[in-house]
Each structure stands twice: as C-alpha cells, then as structure tokens.
Amino acid sequence: MRCEIEVQSRSRAEFVDITPLVQDLVQRSGVQQGACTVFVPHTTAAVTCNENCDPSVQADILATLERLVPWRITGTPGSSYTHDEGNSAAHIKASLLGASQTLLVNGGRLALGTWQGLYLAEFDGPRHRRVLVRIMSDAE
Amino acid sequence: MRCEIEVQSRSRAEFVDITPLVQDLVQRSGVQQGACTVFVPHTTAAVTCNENCDPSVQADILATLERLVPWRITGTPGSSYTHDEGNSAAHIKASLLGASQTLLVNGGRLALGTWQGLYLAEFDGPRHRRVLVRIMSDAE
Amino acid sequence: MRCEIEVQSRSRAEFVDITPLVQDLVQRSGVQQGACTVFVPHTTAAVTCNENCDPSVQADILATLERLVPWRITGTPGSSYTHDEGNSAAHIKASLLGASQTLLVNGGRLALGTWQGLYLAEFDGPRHRRVLVRIMSDAE
Numbered sequence: 375m376r377c378e379i380e381v382q383s384r385s386r387a388e389f390v391d392i393t394p395l396v397q398d399l400v401q402r403s404g405v406q407q408g409a410c411t412v413f414v415p416h417t418t419a420a421v422t423c424n425e426n427c428d429p430s431v432q433a434d435i436l437a438t439l440e441r442l443v444p445w446r447i448t449g450t451p452g453s454s455y456t457h458d459e460g461n462s463a464a465h466i467k468a469s470l471l472g473a474s475q476t477l478l479v480n481g482g483r484l485a486l487g488t489w490q491g492l493y494l495a496e497f498d499g500p501r502h503r504r505v506l507v508r509i510m511s512d513a514e
Numbered sequence: 515m516r517c518e519i520e521v522q523s524r525s526r527a528e529f530v531d532i533t534p535l536v537q538d539l540v541q542r543s544g545v546q547q548g549a550c551t552v553f554v555p556h557t558t559a560a561v562t563c564n565e566n567c568d569p570s571v572q573a574d575i576l577a578t579l580e581r582l583v584p585w586r587i588t589g590t591p592g593s594s595y596t597h598d599e600g601n602s603a604a605h606i607k608a609s610l611l612g613a614s615q616t617l618l619v620n621g622g623r624l625a626l627g628t629w630q631g632l633y634l635a636e637f638d639g640p641r642h643r644r645v646l647v648r649i650m651s652d653a654e
Numbered sequence: 655m656r657c658e659i660e661v662q663s664r665s666r667a668e669f670v671d672i673t674p675l676v677q678d679l680v681q682r683s684g685v686q687q688g689a690c691t692v693f694v695p696h697t698t699a700a701v702t703c704n705e706n707c708d709p710s711v712q713a714d715i716l717a718t719l720e721r722l723v724p725w726r727i728t729g730t731p732g733s734s735y736t737h738d739e740g741n742s743a744a745h746i747k748a749s750l751l752g753a754s755q756t757l758l759v760n761g762g763r764l765a766l767g768t769w770q771g772l773y774l775a776e777f778d779g780p781r782h783r784r785v786l787v788r789i790m791s792d793a794e
Contacts, residue, residue, distance in 0.1 A: 409551050480646075512515070
C-alpha cells in the first residue's frame with residue numbers, strides 16, 4: 375500500500391516522532407507480515423530509529439551532530455562550506471542518517487523494540503515535510 | 515519469511531559477524547530472488563556491511579566512531595551529554611550507522627561482495643541482542 | 655526484477671549520479687507501484703540520496719567527511735589507523751553513509767523529491783564499481 379504522511383517541524387533541528395502515524399498506516403493497510411519502507415523526499419531531513427522514552431537522547435544526538443557538522447552560513451568567518459544556500463550542514467547530516475529506513479511488520483504492527491521510535495530528523499526547519507511510506511506484504 | 519536471530523556481544527563496542535546466520539536463514543527460506551531486510555530492535559546497536567577479511571578494519575571503524583563520539587558518562591567532567599543513563603554515545607553511533615539494512619538475494623543466497631560481511635554493531639555491550647530478519651521473494 | 659549497473663569513478667572521493675540509470679531500470683521493469691533497493695557490493699563505497707542541483711552540496715559533503723575521517727596512510731605520522739591496506743578512511747565513510755538505500759516506486763517511476771538524486775558515493779577511487787538493483791512490485 376502506498377501512503378504519504380505530512381509533518382510540520384518547529385525548529386531548525388528537531389526529531390519529529392512519526393511512529394504513531396506510520397503505525398496507523400500499517401494497521402489500515404491490513405498487512406500482517408511484511409516490510410514498511412519510510413522515505414523522505416527531501417535533502418535536508420532524514421529518517422532514523424532511536425529512543426522513544428527520554429527526550430534527552432534526541433537532544434544529545436542533535437547536539438553531537440551539530441558539534442561534528444556545525445551550521446555555518448557559507449561565506450561567513452569560520453565557514454568552509456561552498457553551497458550558496460548556506461544550509462550545507464543540513465545536507466551533510468541528512469546523508470549521515472539516511473533518507474530511508476525499512477522496518478518490519480509482524481502481526482499487523484511495526485516490529486519496533488520497546489524503547490524504539492521512528493523519527494523524521496529535521497535539519498533545516500521549520501518546514502513542512504512529506505514522508506513516503508510503502509507497506510509490502512510478504513507473499514508467504 | 516519472518517525470522518529472528520540472537521547474538522551475545524562481549525565488549526562495549528564490537529562488530530558481531532551475523533553473515534553466516536543470515537545466510538543460513540536465506541537458504542532455509544527457499545527464496546531464490548528477492549530482498550532480505552535486517553533490523554535491530556535496539557537503540558544502542560546498529561547493522562552495517564563492511565570488510566569481512568582483515569579485522570583491523572572493524573577496529574579502525576570503532577576507534578574512529580569513538581574519537582568522533584566519545585563515551586562520556588553524563589555529568590562527569592568533559593561530558594556534554596544530558597541523557598542520564600550515560601550511554602548517549604551509543605545512541606548517537608546507532609543512528610549514524612542505522613537500525614536497518616536491506617540486502618539482495620540472488621540464486622538463493624545473499625548477494626554480498628567478496629570482501630563484504632554483515633555485522634551487528636554493538637555500542638553499549640556486552641548485551642544479549644535480537645536481530646529481526648525478513649526475506650521477501652520477488653514475485654517475478 | 656534483478657538488475658545490475660556498472661559505473662567508473664574518476665577520483666578518490668566522488669559522488670557518481672546513478673539516478674538516470676536506476677530510473678531507466680525501473681521503467682524497463684514495468685513495475686508501477688513498489689520499492690527499489692539499491693545495494694553496493696563494495697566496502698569502500700556507499701549509496702546516498704542528496705541534492706541533484708548544485709554540485710557544491712556534494713563537494714561540501716565530501717569535504718566534511720574528509721575533515722571528520724581524514725585519509726591517512728596507516729603507519730605514517732598522524733595516522734592512527736591499523737588496517738594495512740591504508741584505506742581505512744574509505745571503509746569508515748562507507749559505513750557512515752551505508753551500503754543500501756530503499757527507494758519507492760510510484761506510477762512506474764522512482765519517487766524522488768524534486769531536488770533529490772541517487773548517488774554512488776566513492777571513497778577509494780578511481781575504481782570500477784557495481785551497483786545491484788532490485789525492483790519489487792507491490793502485490794496490491
């Protein structure tokens with residue numbers, strides 16, 4: 375089943391929890407056993423699975439990515455980026471986390487670990503973002 | 515076919531070779547052509563494909579990740595992490611490598627390169643870890 | 655449908671645009687709705703989706719990866735790598751970006767964002783590289 379969800383990020387860098395939205399699509403698809411691919415059709419956002427309980431984990435991931443790949447406007451002191459839109463850091467973080475994740479579906483639900491959530495990782499917000507979702511049934 | 519494997523890591527950070535276990539599941543599934551998605555339902559471990567020959571490659575990957583994202587107990591000198599379980603570095607590394615990889619199946623076997631193995635990347639061990647595997651047949 | 659494409663990289667580190675080649679395979683497969691997994695059977699190259707318009711984005715990604723994970727021949731001053739082939743940096747970058755990406759197919763075409771392309775990320779070229787592609791149809 376082909377689906378699409380939309381989210382609105384509120385900050386430049388942020389994890390937006392899309393677990394319930396994708397879980398809902400899986401249940402509506404009726405697929406019992408299969409795979410669910412989530413794909414972000416953007417180049418300054420990504421998808422990632424990580425801790426769903428303590429939000430300090432998300433803050434630590436974002437802060438560490440920022441330390442490694444700092445936001446610097448191209449052409450300003452300290453910046454070595456050349457892309458003239460100025461958001462190179464967001465493009466780099468997007469490739470580090472990746473535009474797609476494939477999750478598994480067991481018993482009609484996403485097979486996530488107890489402490490695991492699925493996130494759109496926003497690196498150049500706030501923006502309106504689309505997330506493409508496809509749920510494929512295992513033929514067996 | 516839905517499957518699950520279990521591994522026990524022995525160190526805090528380690529690559530556990532799961533290639534033979536997944537290869538065995540592929541063969542037992544009888545799928546000749548298709549895709550094999552491997553998913554780690556944990557937030558401080560990941561899956562990655564890399565060199566299967568010289569173990570110094572794995573050591574260099576782990577050492578470099580540790581240099582970029584050092585293990586620091588939250589609240590101790592030099593730590594800027596805020597997550598109070600103290601294992602933020604493991605969460606960050608897990609998102610950098612990713613919770614899932616999708617491999618291809620050709621001729622009833624994983625289509626890996628000659629020097630390529632599939633690894634559970636442990637970042638907060640030693641722990642008992644599960645790896646979910648789904649092998650989907652290509653309808654053609 | 656199982657397919658394979660071949661590319662020749664020209665530099666040590668480079669993004670090779672494989673979007674048109676994979677798009678062509680999708681169209682020839684006749685699959686209208688489904689998923690397309692792209693897998694690199696190499697350990698010093700990766701696949702990633704990112705900006706397809708301004709090539710300075712690719713340059714900024716490669717330069718930042720090089721700053722974080724510098725090319726250093728094992729055994730030379732300043733190198734802490736141990737792998738004696740000397741290309742540890744390429745292996746590390748390959749795991750950071752990942753060996754596989756799964757894209758979606760809608761209406762017989764790759765469902766990419768307007769500014770999004772699909773790239774083989776070369777980290778130890780120039781080399782001849784293979785990219786495995788599988789296009790799976792959604793049973794619905």
